[in-house]
Amino acid sequence: MNSTMEKLKERIKDKKYKLTTQRQTILQAFIDAEENHLSAEDVYGLVKQVAPEIGLATIYRTLDLFTELDLLKRLDFGDGRNRYELNDEEFAHFHHHLICVKCNEVSEFEDDMLETLESIIAKKLNFHTIDHQLKVYGYCSKCQEKMKAAGEPIGPTHHA
Incomplete structure (x- = not known):
């Protein structure tokens, strides 16, 4: 076992x-x-x-x-x-999810870029984080290729 x-x-x-x-x-x-x-x-x-x-x-x-x-x-x-x-x-382990809005494929990435944000939140707001989730929505590489081949617009990239 x-x-x-x-x-x-x-x-x-x-x-x-x-x-x-x-x-x-x-x-x-x-x-x-x-x-x-x-x-x-x-x-x-x-x-x-x-x-x-x-x-x-x-x-x-x-x-x-x-x-x-x-x-x-x-x-x-x-x-x-x-x-x-x-x-x-x-x-x-902390991991985040990339979600393709066209084919619904979900993949993971493990870079925990939110640790810095958690530190800032802890110091500024006296809030102790025990968990977090990050979901990023967009188009996977396969869907992007299909969209480009079909002449479909992929759409704007939004930055905060």
Whole structure:
């Protein structure tokens, strides 16, 4: 069993919940997934390959529970679907999301440029930041190429 699963199991146990076979299967889907931002439907697609008896309703209930227990982070990328990612030290490094408004692809970048802003906020406003999320909306390189080839305008770049 890998260390990530062991850590997550401990956190469930510490919060006085049982790690049922179904819950473990769902957690394992997150650990094994190549994509880091899974919707309930994505999880269902992965889980039904190994445990076809687990229904979509169980997936939704489990995702809600895991979010409540801080095992998962719920993310909203503005496309009408919640996405989830593991909230584990191995995966919980500060990272930000680039969201393509044309194809809805989500990618991550890890430069934590907000640390300076957090320091300023702490000093000026006496506010201690424990977490932050940055979402940048635009066009991925693939969509930009398609748009250029089709003669579509890419649109202005907005700078604050």
